[in-house]
Amino acid sequence: MTSLIAPTPGLGFDLATKKYSQLIDGRLVDGAIDVAVLDPGTAEQVATTPAASTEQLDEAVAAARRALPGWAALSVGERGAILHRVADVLVEHHEALAQLTTLEQGKPIAQARDDVSWSIDFTRYFADYRLETEVLRDDENGYVELRKRPVGVVGAITPWNFPLFQALYKLAPALIVGNTMVLKPSPTTPLATLHFAELVRDVIPAGVFNVVGDAGDLGAHLTSHPGINKVSFTGSTVTGRRVMEACGPTLKRLTLELGGNDAAIVLDDADIEKTAEGLCTWAYANGGQVCVSIKRIYAPSSIYEQLVEALARRTSELTVGHGLDEQTRLGPVQNATQFEKARASLALAHEHGTVVVGGQTLDRPGYYVEPTLVRDVDEDSPLIREETFAPIRSVLRYDDLDDAIARANDTPYGLGASVWGSDIERAITVAGRLEVGTSWVNHHFQLTPDVPFGGIKQSGLGAEFGRIGVEGFVDVHVVNLKRS
Known part of the structure; x- marks a missing residue:
């Protein structure tokens, strides 16, 4: 052994x-x-x-x-x-x-x-x-x-x-x-x-x-x-x-x-670089294998291209390797069953959207999946409708904020979500409209022992x-x- x-x-x-x-x-x-x-x-x-x-x-x-x-x-x-x-x-x-x-x-x-x-x-x-x-x-x-x-x-x-x-x-x-x-x-x-x-x-x-x-x-x-x-x-x-x-x-x-299918809604006044850093951190943590990690990112058309570029840059910099290597930032998925599910999700990414970064498994011993960013995804795709428990994340475009909130809520899941923007009062108002157990503002996946955590739906x-x-x-x- x-x-x-x-x-x-x-x-x-x-x-x-x-x-x-x-x-x-x-x-x-x-x-x-x-x-x-x-x-x-x-x-x-x-x-x-x-x-x-x-x-x-x-x-x-x-x-x-x-x-x-x-x-x-x-x-x-x-x-x-x-x-x-x-x-x-x-x-x-x-x-x-x-x-x-x-x-x-x-x-x-x-x-x-x-x-x-x-x-x-x-x-x-x-x-x-x-x-x-x-x-x-x-x-x-x-x-x-x-x-x-x-x-x-x-x-x-x-x-x-x-x-x-x-x-x-x-x-x-x-x-x-x-x-x-x-x-x-x-x-x-x-x-x-x-x-x-x-x-x-x-x-x-x-x-x-x-x-x-x-x-x-x-x-x-x-x-x-x-x-x-x-x-x-x-x-x-x-x-x-x-x-x-x-x-x-x-x-x-x-x-x-x-399970969860957490959405992140980016507002049009968000700091793009800062937001991209936060989104990337909480989308790919633990190889994307977190019930409450960011899985769907909704970005306004006015900053969509810039945000995708900033996310792509950070995603491509994630070092994939064995977890005991101190330089590794993204380890393997946990087991063979999950690896096969990730393969299926990658196939959907190529079929139903445009893969910006990654998109493949790695040809090496172990269960390694490239950190993958997908844009322009068909929202009826299982990649969006179902929980993706792998380092595969999608960026979706919106033109109307009410529409983005409705799309974020259009899921049987209701664990967590986040809102990202500079106008804090506006962001809090949006957060209050999300049908989840926890809405974070300008961060995601913060768990502390004094604050209740649970899901709805x-x-x-x-x-x-x-x-x-x-x-x-x-x-x-x-x-x-x-x-x-």
């Missing part, structure tokens, strides 16, 4: 001989079968990881249920102290976790280091978060208290584009309010999550946090499991529908963060982060006293 790019010494161990285990009830457990993990930068195997049987998943759920009363009985300060120790572990193993993320996911190492840094920041934020009891009424007629108590055992399912970060931003808010968790990472990116679970085995009490491996067939059993009280799922809209259906018979609480249900996100992990309990 060798990679064409050797890990730097910061990994701290030999990946070829590293044994990965599941974490169930505080024990490191082998899987029912082994699954090969490939480096998308070489398409070669770099590790073998365990996948659970349904019986092992049952054991993990049972362990989480046993641990629930004791964990919920701790004070919020005690739970927060443990989460701060989790953050300390992330700090101590920052580089190793970043390198594992790059090796399994493909993203440039600088972006993987950001993932770990975000994980630390989010964990510390929620470690200090407090959901206070609220007094709704206190008068001569009675006293009413609104309490929040843990929903129970959370089943968390994370995708392959931000495997470690998404695990932590589900784990920390769930644990701080007293829940326990069974986490299932993506079958193609389990390395950093399994390694993290091993590192915190002696930090988080046994059974409170369990991680099971998956060969691609465990999700349905987890989402339908009667011992799971809530499912927190991040992934595609197609899979999200199946998750919602599986949760129905037991009326599980549910948070879905699903078919981009999701509920929200992550902030008070709304934390409240997704609790049940409401009203204590109502009638005074005589």
Whole structure:
């Protein structure tokens, strides 16, 4: 099991001989079968990881249920102290976790280091978060208290584009309010999550946090499991529908963060160079494999040619390579299935538009796609109508701003969007008309732990982060006293 790019010494161990285990009830457990993990930068195997049987998943759920009363009985300060120790572990193993993320996911190492840094920041934020009891009424007629108590055992399912970060931003808010968790990472990116679970085995009490491996067939059993009280799922809209259906018979609480087809509307007073820099950054980050990345750019005819030229210049400067190469700015797409989908999208780009930059896959080991910019695209093309999860982005022309807003909203998705312009009040007004969960102005894809993030329409249900996100992990309990 060798990679064409050797890990730097910061990994701290030999990946070829590293044994990965599941974490169930505080024990490191082998899987029912082994699954090969490939480096998308070489398409070669770099590790073998365990996948659970349904019986092992049952054991993990049972362990989480046993641990629930004791964990919920701790004070919020005690739970927060443990989460701060989790953050300390992330700090101590920052580089190793970043390198594992790059090796399994493909993203440039600088972006993987950001993932770990975000994980630390989010964990510390929620470690200090407090959901206070609220007094709704206190008068001569009675006293009413609104309490929040843990929903129970959370089943968390994370995708392959931000495997470690998404695990932590589900784990920390769930644990701080007293829940326990069974986490299932993506079958193609389990390395950093399994390694993290091993590192915190002696930090988080046994059974409170369990991680099971998956060969691609465990999700349905987890989402339908009667011992799971809530499912927190991040992934595609197609899979999200199946998750919602599986949760129905037991009326599980549910948070879905699903796909997006984010539009960016550029106004006629936008600073072209500055705007192009921002658009390029958030269109191609993580190889374009972000639910909330910019996928459709609407530009007015008055500056269309200049903006396309500025975007083309920046897109052509993106260095494509293995993620562990410090010079790389665009890594491979994550897996063979995604690579074939990218090929199909490239064919559409050539057929339904004019390719300005890129347009090809690279003839080298691994799943490399040239950063591609397309102009004058047929708006009925699947390249525009569907979510393109690859470094392929389209620039569309408009003459009337109301028409551009209508076109941006004409999608079943509603995750995020952005508006770019110099007149801030005008840009904010446009942002308010976009049918999405988050509208950014002069930037895109800013996620912070204090601000709720979620989609509308078919981009999701509920929200992550902030008070709304934390409240997704609790049940409401009203204590109502009638005074005589």
